[in-house]
Amino acid sequence: MSRNPLDVLQQVFGYDAFRGNQQAIIEHVVAGGDALVLMPTGGGKSLCYQIPALVRPGTGVVISPLIALMQDQVDALLELGVKAAFLNSSQDWQSAREVEREFLNGELDLLYVAPERLLTERCMNLLSRGRISVFAIDEAHCVSQWGHDFRKEYLGLSVLAEQWPDVPRIALTATATTATRQEIAQRLQLESAAHFVASFDRPNITYRIVEKNEVRKQLLSFIQAEHKGDCGIVYCLSRTRVEETAEFLCRNGIEALPYHAGLTQEIRASNQARFLREDGLVMVATIAFGMGIDKPDVRFVAHIDLPKAVEGYYQETGRAGRDGLPATAWMAYGLQDVVQQRRMIDSSNGDDMFRRRQGSQLDAMLGLCETVSCRRQRLLAYFDQEIEPCGNCDTCLSPPESWDGTVAAQKILSAVYRLWKERGQRYGAAHLIDILRGKLTERVQQSEHQSLSVFGIGQDLSENAWRGVLRQLLAQGILMVDQEGYGTLALTEASRSVLKGEHKLMMRRESEKARSRSRTSGTGKKPVLEDLPPKAQARFEALRAWRAEVARSHGVPAYVVFHDATLREIAVIHPETLEDLRHISGVGVRKLEAYGDDILECLEAVA
Structure with missing residues (x-):
């Protein structure tokens, strides 16, 4: 096999050129350097360790927490002609022994191992007896307690740096803030590794x-x-x-x-x-x-x-x-989401630092939900990336309206205050809204809350509008969920300045266009097909049917044979020879040999 990364990309994977910073990452690792890679899902992370494993002498060892998916990952590589295998608890001992033999004989390009398996004495001994080209630590955010999917098994992976100091290591994840990235580097002893941070944007x-x-x-x-x-x-x-x-x-x-x-x-x-x-x-x-x-x-x-x-x-x-x-x-x-999440944080068994961390993460999530600016801008800003308004989110397509909600906020804060001050009581959102809107419900009458001075002062807003006000007050920390109650609401330190009129509150309100879109739920377009010419559509459907048969006979998912994007390109270009087909993105040497003639026959049958 060629030792040139670009040749491997073209011959094995069937792609003409690298995307983004893939080439820089691969060349760095092939040269023996360690790397921490942040690349969005679908951005091509796997190539960043698969190609170095194919270029460097030895077997690439991939640490992945995903036992249930290893079979499919290995099947996809085998379809490409790559010698791959896995070791995990789903195998019987004979299958595991055969994989171990192949590794020791240098017959494998890639070996997938779960972290629990890797850290056993048997596996560590096995790896020490073979030749390893690269260690890839996939889903590396699992090592970080600042991340969203912490796995304690990952904490032991620093042993790789200690036992194999000369083998390059590449840690990869799709999402990580600066704090998460720093913790990944520290826990995996990758402080001196090169950091490659791709754009997190997924414009599609x-x-x-x-x-x-x-x-x-x-x-x-x-x-x-x-x-x-x-x-x-x-x-x-x-x-x-x-x-x-x-x-x-x-x-x-x-x-x-x-x-x-x-x-x-x-x-x-x-x-x-x-x-x-x-x-x-x-x-x-x-x-x-x-x-x-x-x-x-x-x-x-x-x-x-x-x-x-x-x-x-x-x-x-x-x-x-x-x-x-x-x-x-x-x-x-909705409103209940905010109440529930706040209550879960306040009642958790974690220490103060844990609750503060959870609270700040929720605040960021609520900020994304309530923003009146581009959602994608807000989303990527969380990962320290700046973009122009995207034009492909609801706030860009149907900009929400901003309105001065200060008086509305004062009314509801006054209701919460008076219930507590005069009656020593706290209530949830629904009852507060009934009081403000002057509804004589059974509960209102039983508690005699119609006698409160705030009763009926909020008839200018609908029930849904009041729920929106409450939701935004909770999101901004101007109201809180009472820690000792059952979803009841209480004032916070921030409530005082609003009640005194020292703080103007601009609130989000969906435009009529956005509400209409929400009710009808969009255009109903089928993007995979509708932008193809009629003849190309027919070819695409025929190719999908052919692919389904191949996938069934091989016992693999359809996308392991070819992605939709590759079939679409074939359907549009309509290659007539194997040489034409060779230039389609996603058709490597192995797949051209295995499927080229069948694809041309399929296209000819449609024509």
Whole structure:
């Protein structure tokens, strides 16, 4: 095999040129340097260690926490003609012994190992007896307690620097703030490593956040209007919500599968395998699902509960549109999300530092939800990157209105104050809104709150408008969730200046255009097909059907054979010879030999 990285890229992976800073990273590692790489999901991180492993003598050892996905990662490499294998607890001892023999004989280009397995005495002894070209630590944010998916097993990986000081190490992750990046470097002894930080921007993803109102119906409307028949992921905070949402979607004609830690390992593995191998499935999941998912044709990621942190949210939305084609990141967010998240932080068992960290992460998430400026600008600013307004998020496409909410805020803060001052009582959002709007509910009458001076002073705003005011006051820390109550509301230090009129509050209100878009849930366009000419569409569908048959016979996901993006290019260009086909992005030497004639026959049959 060629020892030139560009030759390997072209011959093995079928790409003409490197993207972004891939070439600089690869050349640095091939020369023996350590690297810490931050690159967005779908940005081509895996090539940054796979190519050095193929260029340098020895076997590249990839440490990954994703036992359930190692088989697919290895299958994808085998399809390319790369000699790859894995060692993990899913194997019987005979299979593991065979992999160990291949490693010791220098027959493997890449070996995938879980961190728990790597740190065993047997595995450390095995690695010490073979020749290692590079260590790749994937999902490196798992080592950081500042990150969003901390795994204690990663803490032992500093041993690599101590035992193999001459083997280059590359740590990779899709999202990390400056604090997370510093902790990764410190814990993995990569302080002197070169840092490569790519742009986190994923311009093909449209970001939308809508006000929550019967969220399952909103989700269904969104999928039916914009992504019917598409593959997608729906994230929920609780296992119960996962089950209920998956059942709801299935009852309404959307094929959906649940995934959470409460399901048996067999069910989780089966559902994940179906999601990876079948077209058009929707996975409804907790955050237990998704890290390392390499499926390129996920057309949408939806959140029906507020994520806890921007890092986690960005990692999750990054699973959409890995093929570079248009995709949607959709979230429904409401007052109860803020109340619930604040209460969870305040009642957690962590120390003060933990609660402060969680609080600051939630504040950043709420700031993203409530911003009146470009969402992508706000999102990337969290990772210390600046861009111009993107033109591809809801606030750019349908700019929200700003309004002076100072008087409205004073009314609701006065209601909270008077309930506590005069009655020694605290209540939740719904009751406060009833008081302000002058509603004589049974609860209002029982508590005689119609006698309060604030009763009925908020009839100028609708119930939804008041919920928006409350949500933004909670988001800005002007109101708080009472730590000792059950979602009841209390004043904060910041309330005083608002009540005194010393602080003007500008609030966000969706434009009528945005509300209309939220109700109709978009255009219903199918970006994968609709921008193809009719003849190219027919060729694309024929190629997808051919690919599905090949994938089934090989027992691998369809994208392992070819990505949609490659099939689209073939369908548009319509190559007539193997030489023509060789120049298509994603068609390497091995795949040209294996599938070239079949592809040309498929195209000829359509013509």
